[in-house]
Amino acid sequence: MRAVIIHNPSSGTSTHHAALDAAMTALRASGWRVEARETRAGGDATRLAREAADGGIDVAFAMGGDGTLNEVANGALDSQTAVGVLPLGTANVWALEMGLPLDNLERATQMQANARIRQIDVGIAQGGTKKARFAPRAFLLSCGVGLDAAVIKQVERDRDNKRRFGKIFFLAVGFREALQYRGHRVRVRVDGITYRRRVLLALTSNTQLYGAMVRLPPNARIDDGLLDVTLLHGDNALHSAWHFIRLGAGFFEQQPDIEHYRGRFIEIHGDKLPVHVDAEPLGTTPVQIRIKPRALRVLVPETANRDLFTTNDQRPRTNEPSSLVVRPWSK
Numbered sequence: 001m002r003a004v005i006i007h008n009p010s011s012g013t014s015t016h017h018a019a020l021d022a023a024m025t026a027l028r029a030s031g032w033r034v035e036a037r038e039t040r041a042g043g044d045a046t047r048l049a050r051e052a053a054d055g056g057i058d059v060a061f062a063m064g065g066d067g068t069l070n071e072v073a074n075g076a077l078d079s080q081t082a083v084g085v086l087p088l089g090t091a092n093v094w095a096l097e098m099g100l101p102l103d104n105l106e107r108a109t110q111m112q113a114n115a116r117i118r119q120i121d122v123g124i125a126q127g128g129t130k131k132a133r134f135a136p137r138a139f140l141l142s143c144g145v146g147l148d149a150a151v152i153k154q155v156e157r158d159r160d161n162k163r164r165f166g167k168i169f170f171l172a173v174g175f176r177e178a179l180q181y182r183g184h185r186v187r188v189r190v191d192g193i194t195y196r197r198r199v200l201l202a203l204t205s206n207t208q209l210y211g212a213m214v215r216l217p218p219n220a221r222i223d224d225g226l227l228d229v230t231l232l233h234g235d236n237a238l239h240s241a242w243h244f245i246r247l248g249a250g251f252f253e254q255q256p257d258i259e260h261y262r263g264r265f266i267e268i269h270g271d272k273l274p275v276h277v278d279a280e281p282l283g284t285t286p287v288q289i290r291i292k293p294r295a296l297r298v299l300v301p302e303t304a305n306r307d308l309f310t311t312n313d314q315r316p317r318t319n320e321p322s323s324l325v326v327r328p329w330s331k
Contacts, residue, residue, distance in 0.1 A: 003034045007063035022106045030113040049075025065089015070278040082297040084112045091212045099303025115299040120222045127287035139277035146201040149274035183235040186270040190263040200234040222308045225293045226262045233257040
């Protein structure tokens with residue numbers, strides 16, 4: 001097998017280079033031919049992954065967090081090159097979904113060296129205003145509109161503190177934003193059916209794990225040809241706090257102010273609300289999101305969350321509203 005490790009040397013520490021050496025050593029010990037490619041600016045990881053795909057490389061590893069992985073996935077889309085991750089980021093949600101250790105990069109590498117390759121769906125988000133449109137961008141995890149995108153936008157403005165404090169910085173910024181963020185009226189269209197709501201967050205998910213903390217939604221599948229849409233209703237900090245408490249406790253399914261739908265094409269319209277994909281700021285609403293079935297090959301170790309795949313769950317899936325749909329919010 002031939003592999004390329006795409007990494008960002010500007011993270012710069014001896015720890016980064018030691019991790020890279022450990023990963024390359026582990027792959028070579030498993031009989032792989034591997035080389036490293038450095039990124040120097042935003043978008044480089046996508047370009048390097050595309051070059052790897054064009055060159056017939058078997059696997060492109062993203063060394064970093066979910067943002068780096070997103071760039072590599074966009075470069076490997078619709079190719080025979082599979083994507084793996086060497087987790088060094090802040091949240092590492094995809095790595096957690098794959099059951100990879102976050103504190104042992106050598107072990108995570110070895111697990112993927114013996115992994116299966118599976119084809120998965122991706123979401124594609126595009127849109128923005130007439131003056132600031134953004135190009136189509138694929139995502140593995142989710143596309144968020146509202147509160148979480150506002151938090152991510154603020155975090156990305158201070159990348160030094162993000163690197164220094166990691167999840168603690170995310171939580172601090174999230175708490176501050178939740179205290180001042182107000183819900184907004186949105187128009188959400190799922191496969192032609194329109195819903196008008198006041199929401200704190202409109203989340204379109206491809207996978208289950210959200211924010212490395214809670215499975216929202218818990219029944220999402222990554223190869224079913226559908227995206228899962230979750231609307232968290234609310235208006236102020238009290239509603240935000242109430243949502244976070246319940247989500248952390250796993251009680252969201254029984255609540256009247258959370259709705260869940262499934263579909264292939266989603267539109268979200270609002271008053272220039274922030275949008276992110278895979279925890280990377282993208283732009284503002286309106287946003288159109290569609291599913292691209294089986295468009296990406298990924299490494300799936302034995303430790304991966306098996307409930308992500310329809311082959312492990314033979315229950316029928318439709319684009320009709322799921323059993324999690326509840327009565328509309330009164331506001």
